[in-house]
Amino acid sequence: MNLFDYIRPTSVSDAIAAWQPGAAYLGGGTNLVDLMKTGALRPGTVIDITRLPGVDRIETLPNGSTRIGTLVRNSDLAHDPDFAMAFPMVAEALASGASGQLRNAATLGGNLLQRTRCAYFQDPHSACNRRFPGAGCDARNGDSDNHAILGWSDACTATNPSDLCVPLMALDAVVETQGPQGKRDIALADFHHLPGAAPHQETALEPGELILAIRLPANATASRHNSRYLKVRERTSFAFALVSAAAALQLENGRISAACLALGGVAAKPWRVPAAEKLMLGQIPGADLFRRAAEVALEGAVPSGDNGFKIDLARRTAARALALAAAGTPAQMPALPASVFGESAHV
Amino acid sequence: MSYPISLTVNGLRRDVTLEDARVTLLDLLRERLALPGTKKGCDRGQCGACTVLIDGRRINSCLTLAVTLDGAEVITIEGLANGDMLHPVQAAFVEQDGFQCGYCTPGQIMSAVGLIAEGHAGTDPERIREGMSGNLCRCAAYHGITRAVSDATRRMAEDKTKASA
Missing domain, CATH: 3.30.43.10 (Uridine Diphospho-n-acetylenolpyruvylglucosamine Reductase, domain 2)
Incomplete structure (x- = not known):
């Protein structure tokens, strides 16, 4: 160090x-x-x-939106009873990430800013355009099975590792910041950048800008009875996602009146495709419909290395997350959160 | 630049001047405060051998810079027993054969104490395994560890009921 x-x-x-x-x-x-x-x-x-004072609280604002301070710890947010009831797939994503010790330390703002798990980024002796602009990318000829299948560029194929950001993306979260130029709001959808030719510019934050809070809009609670986070990983616990999906539905008279779907582990940012959500509106929930939505969500996916398997895996994960959401939010946090194993993972 | 900090470790106030802000809590405990019970495994937050309680919450001491802990209250494995009387989690690990070589054991026990205080796992073996997944045991004593955590949870709940009766 x-x-x-x-x-x-x-x-x-x-x-x-x-x-x-x-x-x-x-x-x-x-x-x-x-x-x-x-x-x-x-x-x-x-x-x-x-x-820092005043940025460690979960609060409901007069307009009904929920504001979570940047210093709220992952475990405290996941197990806050009111929050977990209002935003169950956010709580499930948090509980599925890292370990008990890490969740007790990790903060909300830090989660948004966590760096890629690409081994070549983490190793200072490897070439990495993200860490050192213009250095090249050792992942292109290296271990690439967990790299991006969407939105990647020749300069960088890394993925964003956050579980939390996937349901936040699906629920239209907003990031509140303060910097040398004052305060502003950044939609989470605009917060993480795709790599393009400048992968070192990872987020929309300006130099010195600090995250103060995340806001979830009042209508984000409307899907609380039908929302799930599903995460496929190489072991059941304490592992980053190969791919993941956050799915939230609103059902009226047996038909889908609103649908949100975001994918994790596939790109440098949580991936959301409005067309995939739109095609489910007015439809009766079912396996065929969810398969079609997943197809659309993965449109344009291309392997960036030895990771062609992730395309089909992501489709199936998205379709199953939608089916789990349609079956209903579990009454309590599953023993194995977001896992494909266990009682709560079957539909 | 030096950084004076004051923290409580196992009930004793310790005033320390750090010559260097890079010192982790793990290294402070082992190298400066003569408390080598907390173990260094991976030193990167992946194995859990360094688990201690800070202000009652289990964390990885290897990823915690000591300089950030001015005013904090730290409990390590050395602070659990009451004289010769083992903490219920320690006693359960002995009774249920929750270890083999013992290197991960202080971290396992501190993690279990934290998990039980969090109160989300109860005696459900699946929830205990999930809750303890931040602690690796290369001897693979997991079966005994799960039983020990479950037993200790039950015993501590009974003791609490008795105390309030």
């Missing part, structure tokens, strides 16, 4: 004023400290934001 200066501001404005090129904000540290140990990240200054 490189040497760095440590500062612990006590207000948001002091934190932003302390930012300088090469500085990093520290939340739970589960990703940042890990990458500092490998040498992939070498911040000159670490700005500890964990004591």
Whole structure:
């Protein structure tokens, strides 16, 4: 780990004023400290934001939307009874990620900013355009079975590893930020960038800009009785997704009146295709319909290496998540959250 | 630059000056505070051998910078027993054969104490296994560990009922 200066501001404005090129904000540290140990990240200054006031609460705003402060820990959000009832697939995604210890430390804002699990990004001795612009990409001729099948470029084929962001994307979440230029809202759909020719520009955040909170709109609770997160991984627990899907439906008189579907593990951002949602409107839920929606959701998917299997896997995961959502949100958190195994995973 | 911090470890106040902000809680405990019960396995948050409680919550001490813990309350494996009287989780690990080589055991036990306090697993073996998945045991004593956590959960609930009766 490189040497760095440590500062612990006590207000948001002091934190932003302390930012300088090469500085990093520290939340739970589960990703940042890990990458500092490998040498992939070498911040000159670490700005500890964990004591900032007013950004560690879950609150309902007068307009009915839900605001979650950036310092709320994954475990606290997943197990908040009111939140889990209103947004069950968000709670399930959180509970399916990492381990009990990591969920106790990891923060909401940090989850949005967690870096790719691409081994060549994490290894400072490998070529990586994301870590070092223009360096090249060792993943193109390396282990690529867990890389992107959508939205990738020759410069970068990495995926976004977040579980949380997948249901947040499906529910039209908004990111509240504050930076040197003041406060603003960024739609989560616009928050993570596809790599294009500049994969190092990972998010819409400007230098020094800090996430303050995430907001979920009031109508995002309407699908709470029919929503699921499903995550396919190489082992049942404590593993990142190969592919995942968040599915939320509203049913009226046996027909679908609203549908949301987002995919994880397939691209550098959570993947959402409005046409796939639209074709389900007014229809009777069923396996054929969900298969067709999944086909549309994966339109344009191309392997970026040894990962052609992920295209079919993502289709099946999307279709099954929709079927699970149609069958109804489980009354309690499944023993194995978001797993394809266990009682709650059958339809 | 040096960083003076003050924290409570196993009930004792410790004032430490860190010469370097890179020190993790794990290294502080083992190298500076003579508490080597907390183990270093992967040192990257993947194995759970370094699990301790901070302000009552289980975390990986290898990913926690000590400098961030000014004012915190830390409990390690050395702080669990009451004299010669083992903590119920420690006793259950002995009775249920929840270890072989023992290297992961302090982390397993601290994680189990945290899990039981969280209260989401109860005595359901599936939920216990899921809740303990952040702790690897290369001797694969998982069967005994699951039984030990389940037993300790039951015993601690009974003790609580008795205490309030």
